[in-house]
Amino acid sequence: MANTKEVRKQIASIKSTQKITSAMEMVAASKMKKTQDTMLEGRPYSLKIKDVISHVALANSEYPHPFYEERAPKKACFIVVSSDKGLCGGLNINLFKQVILKSAELNQQEIGSCFALIGTKASSFFKSVGGEVIAVAEKLGDKPNPDDLIGLTKVVLDMHKNNDIDQAYLCSNSFVNTMTQQPNVDQLIPLAPEEQSEAAPSQWDYIYEPEAKELLDGLLTRYIESLVYQAVIENNACEQAAKMIAMKNATDNAGDLIKELELLYNNVRQAAITQELSEIVGGASAV
């Protein structure tokens, strides 16, 4: 039978763990609000640039951009957006599972894969399982700067330009609500052509200053960057939400454990008293 001192020690240690997890839950809750705000602040830009891109697609441009071109795929690049820190439930694992499934599927069609990784968790995962990693961006913090992602995006786009890759996928979690985060693997390149609406005949074209090629290159690069940035800030909001839920569960579990241990503690104490009494009674009758 366990002794009372041991059980008491265990209860104390679980209580201190519970304090930590409940503090982390509160931190995550307040950060979640902030990351959600950041996510919403970034939305106007991505909506506007999407509008512009769809206008451009409608215009009767003389320059078809390579990002729209369907090439026979030989190699694909996955941009994987993960969190920097753990303790957020299955958030990253579920995403990696989707990525690996997709990559294995492409592998069967003899399409190679390479990876551009955002977040420490992704780089440590691919470190352990292997895979050709072409670029890494880590430790972006709670409020990532769009400029921190320029390098990584450029590496991917340059590889596309040099025909080293033919497809690019953006893999990240999308924020459904606090309880639910959906891992997604979306095709980034080739860009899905916008649906041509019947009402707007493409008779017109822009005046381009300077050249159409130069402008569209720049604009589409910004568009891809904005998609990646949007994915990163959305993934941040997901991370905090998942962390809050995970920590809430941990706090609740600690509470349950403490209850069980307190019951055990009382049992042990009672048993000790009973034993002592019976010893005294036994001793008295022997005299």
Add this chain to the structure above:
Amino acid sequence: MNTIKINIVSSSEEIYSGEATMVFATGSLGELGIAPGHTPLLTGLAAGPVRVQNGSDEETFFCSGGFLEVQPDLVTVLSDTAERAESLDESEAIKAKEVAEQELANKDTTIDYAKASAQLAEAVARLKTIQKLRKKQ
């Protein structure tokens, strides 16, 4: 009075949204003045002020570069958050590559799919077990 809609956004926030009688901006080829009904135009922006006039009111924003799209009834300014130069982009790209190389030096570049799936399956199973345990209680 005839007005044109104007939106100024940067990737981290919405800067301005409203009506204007005239918009002035610094295009990559020179100063631009845009009045309502302007022909469709797409241009790069150089670092400089963007002035929005609405009647006698005037507001000025600084823009460190980006793009400007004009539709007859709409002006969209996609502002960059920082000044962008080809050389700067290049050095950022090199940095991202270097981190990748450091992290994963001397390593097999083919994925061991079996190992990856096994690792993931284990992690998922662990999470599922935790969930089941919770439900039981």
